[in-house]
Amino acid sequence: MSTSPALRSDAVRNRALLIEAARTELAAHPGPLRLREVARRAGVGQGTLYRHFPTRDALLAALTVDRLEGLVEVFEATARADDDALEPSWRAAVLHGLETGRDRTFTEVLSTGNAADPETAALIGRFETALAVVVGRGQELGFVAATLTFGDVLRLICGAQHAVAMAVEVTELPERYTDVLLAGLRPSTRD
Incomplete structure (x- = not known):
């Protein structure tokens, strides 16, 4: 591409x-x-x-293009999911994102928005667009708190990816952190 x-x-x-x-x-x-x-x-x-x-950043970005393309495809498919399938698809997309967090280079590129080349910049833009759609629809359907912004959700996912990258020897972390992250994104009884 x-x-x-x-x-x-x-x-x-x-x-x-x-x-x-x-x-x-x-x-x-x-x-x-x-x-x-x-x-x-x-x-x-x-x-x-x-x-x-x-630049060093351009080389790091090149190391992550294939993983970034895969993440974009998963989130774009989630953004297109029917309302009934959106929540389970959202969980699968977040889990996929956290599993990519095992690659520290990928986590660094995504969390810094390191768009050292046009291809990476375009992929990051597509990812962010798909994530914004999913967050908005999740808020409309009631499984993402209305008080959260797109930026909040993006930073939380990146933080969880970083946490996975810091402990790559623990294989169940992406699954566990996905559960914690999604529970934390739900509307609270105060909302």
């Missing part, structure tokens, strides 16, 4: 090598992505790395 111009075959290969090297580097050394080490692992010069990814 990329809108960038077609790359030569060696450029395509170098880009793939850089993305794979960045994944390997992040797995070996969690924390800030070391671009010099990424270029070394990929067997290319730093100039090649910067031609493909002018």
Whole structure:
């Protein structure tokens, strides 16, 4: 779905090598992505790395495009769900979102709105649009508190994703945190 111009075959290969090297580097050394080490692992010069990814943020965004596309598709399908199916579809979408939280890079890109390239920016925009539709419909149907804004819900989901990323060894966390998050989004008896 990329809108960038077609790359030569060696450029395509170098880009793939850089993305794979960045994944390997992040797995070996969690924390800030070391671009010099990424270029070394990929067997290319730093100039090649910067031609493909002018910033660290651009490389991080490229690492998450496939996961972001999947999340967008799930939330867009939820936004289109019939009223009767919206609440269970919403739960499945939030669970999917929290499961992607196991990837710290993805969580960082989504929570910061890191739109380092037009493709990532467009995907984040589509995600936010779908989420806003679901939150609005959830409020109309009574399973999301009317006092919550779209921004509140987005920040809560991102926070739960971050919590999952911080404890990736606990496999049931996405399920448990989804239950807690959705219970907290419900209207209270004070509303």
